Amino acid sequence: MNKYNILVVEDDNSVKNLITTTLSMHDYKYVTASNGSGAIMAAASHNPDIVLLDLGLPDMDGVEVIRRIRSWSNMPIIVISARSEDTDKIEALDAGADDYLTKPFSIEELLARLRVTQRRLGIVSGELYSESSVFKNGALRIDYAAGCAYLGTEELKLTPMEYRLLCLLSKNVGKVLTYTYITKNIWGHSLENDISCLRVFMATLRRKIEKNNDGTQYIQTHIGVGYRMLKVE
Ligand code: CA
Numbered sequence: 565m566n567k568y569n570i571l572v573v574e575d576d577n578s579v580k581n582l583i584t585t586t587l588s589m590h591d592y593k594y595v596t597a598s599n600g601s602g603a604i605m606a607a608a609s610h611n612p613d614i615v616l617l618d619l620g621l622p623d624m625d626g627v628e629v630i631r632r633i634r635s636w637s638n639m640p641i642i643v644i645s646a647r648s649e650d651t652d653k654i655e656a657l658d659a660g661a662d663d664y665l666t667k668p669f670s671i672e673e674l675l676a677r678l679r680v681t682q683r684r685l686g687i688v689s690g691e692l693y694s695e696s697s698v699f700k701n702g703a704l705r706i707d708y709a710a711g712c713a714y715l716g717t718e719e720l721k722l723t724p725m726e727y728r729l730l731c732l733l734s735k736n737v738g739k740v741l742t743y744t745y746i747t748k749n750i751w752g753h754s755l756e757n758d759i760s761c762l763r764v765f766m767a768t769l770r771r772k773i774e775k776n777n778d779g780t781q782y783i784q785t786h787i788g789v790g791y792r793m794l795k796v797e
Pocket of ligand 1: 574618619
């Protein structure tokens with residue numbers, strides 16, 4: 565039984581109906597809002613587990629809705645963008661959104677994004693984050709206190725930069741991080757050249773943590789947007 569409560573923010577009735585019908589069929593509970601101010605009120609009064617937020621709203625930009633909600637809550641926000649330009653998604657992610665869907669999307673995509681976010685919620689509310697300074701994801705283990713990472717029983721030989729990247733991704737597991745977010749966190753600024761450097765470091769990091777050849781993917785590339793660490797089952 566699914567007990568997650570979803571806030572659906574969408575002014576287009578046909579899209580809203582598609583989403584709510586899908587949610588009902590999969591035992592989600594939901595509330596809806598058709599504009600930005602209604603979304604902020606519903607987020608505050610219903611305290612939903614996940615927000616599905618259309619970016620193009622009649623009264624305010626969806627990014628502004630994200631900023632307002634983020635001023636008091638970390639509830640996961642999945643952005644729905646009709647625009648295919650990466651800049652909208654990136655702006656939304658940098659404002660604090662967790663993930664995005666681009667219209668038109670399939671029901672399967674919608675459900676997949678919800679599952680990824682639920683897994684993230686499970687980790688954040690679970691014991692992994694509360695007391696322990698050890699992060700576990702599949703065969704990957706990071707001992708933050710000791711500053712070491714392991715794949716299975718083998719200690720990974722990471723450069724300081726790779727280790728910092730790995731920690732940043734793991735502390736945001738399930739969430740898409742933009743190039744700007746990552747480079748600002750790692751280097752303190754985001755220059756054109758930083759993104760090229762980031763690609764190189766990410767490639768070497770991935771080779772080290774995904775080398776077991778068992779098909780496990782820990783880091784997902786979002787072309788033109790950024791990277792995400794996936795929660796491995
Ligand atoms: Ca819209």
